[in-house]
Amino acid sequence: MSHVVVHWEKEKSYSCVKLKKVIKGDCGVDDxxxxxxxxxxxxxxxxGKIIGIGSRKDMKILEGEKAQEAADMSFYEHNGEEGVEEGPPPEGHSQLDGGTEIFEAEVRNSDEGNFSASLVLAPGSGSREVExxxxxxxxxxxxxxxxxxxxxxxxxMLQAENLSLRTTVKxxxxxxxxTGVSNEESQDRxxxxxxISLDKSLVELTQISYSSRPSLFFRKLLFExxxxxxxEIAGSSMTGKSSPLFRHLTRPALDPVRFGVLKDFTIKSCGIKTNTLEMVEFEQKLRNIPGDARKRLAAVNNS
Structure with missing residues (x-):
């Protein structure tokens, strides 16, 4: 029980209020x-007088019911003062969809000082009067x-649209x-x-240290x-063909896609131009990469 319905004694109105706003002293909830x-x-x-205790939903319903009763009572009392007898609804009483009551009543016209027929909407959907x-x-x-x-x-239609928008937002x-984690990770690569991507910090460090030495630039990114x-590198070759010295041994070629992408990135980062001596030297130094990998692997295994 988190809410109460309060009957305000001065204003003769009702409100749904949080229970903790009631200054109840030592009085228990049940009292x-x-x-x-x-x-x-x-x-x-x-x-204010406490007339209901319960959940917020239930108290909102009770608040509405009490407010409706008060509005209806005030409406009929007002018509009783203007000459319409209390009791059963007068002749001509009808009801619209949604509970709004419509009937003819004799009301005083303040401008002309006489009586005229009017159409009055009871407070079913709010206190409205239409002449x-x-x-x-x-x-x-x-x-x-x-x-x-x-x-x-x-x-x-608005409720359906609101539900659709809320579903889309969810x-x-x-x-x-x-995707939040993957987006953060992609920013670091x-x-x-x-x-095909590389760690951003490794690339930046390699560019600082080896931008003028293309073969070392390539090896740094290849091995690390x-x-x-x-x-994989140690168990492969550059071409996939057997060596004249070791015809009995044939190793598969390195994946040409990944290898080619890394090679092109090195050429672009180091500013190597095609058809130059620098390009020829760079490509020659790539031929013994599988051998370098086997040496590294042996050192790791022996350590």
């Missing part, structure tokens, strides 16, 4: 009903009914949550080609960049 207490409201303390000419009564009733129906349709939040495993 609050039908008793008056000071309630914190709008920064002040006001006297119309008696001769147009039927047409105006139909028009009001059509307006209410159109408003209900608009409300239903889906986007889930998508962002799923340099993409060489689709699906994670594009190839050391065992």
């Amino acid at each position: 609050l009903l039908d008793k008056s207490f000071d309630v914190q409201w709008g920064g002040d303390k006001e006297k 119309v000419n008696h001769g147009r009564h039927d047409a105006d009733v139909i028009q009001l009914q059509e307006r209410l129906i159109e408003k209900d349709k608009e409300i239903a 889906q986007l939040k889930r998508l962002i949550k799923k 340099v993409e060489l080609a689709h699906g 960049g994670g594009l190839f495993q050391l065992e």
Whole structure:
């Protein structure tokens, strides 16, 4: 039980209020009903009678019911003062969809000082009064009914649109949550080609240290960049063909796609131009890479 319904004694109105705003002293929750207490409201303390205790949803419903009863009572009391007897609804009483009551009543016209027929809407959908000419009564009733129906349709459409938007927002939040880590990781990597990337810090360090030495630049990224495993490089060759000295031994060629992407990245980063002596020397120094990998692997195994 988190909320109560308070009947404000001065204003004769009702409000749904959090239970903790009731200054109840030592009084237990079960002893609050039908008793008056000071309630914190709008920064002040006001006297109110507790008429209901329960969940927020239930208390909102009770608040609406009590407010409707008070509005109806005030409406009929007002008409009783103006000459309409209390009791059963007067002749001509009808009801619109949604519970809004419509009936003819004799009300005083303040401008002319006489009585005229009017159309009055009871507080079913709010305290509203609409005065119309008696001769147009039927047409105006139909028009009001059509307006209410159109408003209900608009409300239903807005509620459906709101639900759709909320669903979309939830889906986007889930998508962002799923891709958030991968996005952060992608910011820390340099993409060489689709699906081929290197650690950004390793690339920056290599560019600082070996930009003027292309073969060392290439080896640094090849052996430490994670594009190839050391065992993979050591167990392969540059061409995939057997050596004249070891015809009985044939090793597979390194993956030409990954190898070629890394080679092109090195050429671009180091500013090597094609058809130059620097390019020829660079390509020659790449031929013994599998041999260098086997030496590295042997050193690791013997350590």
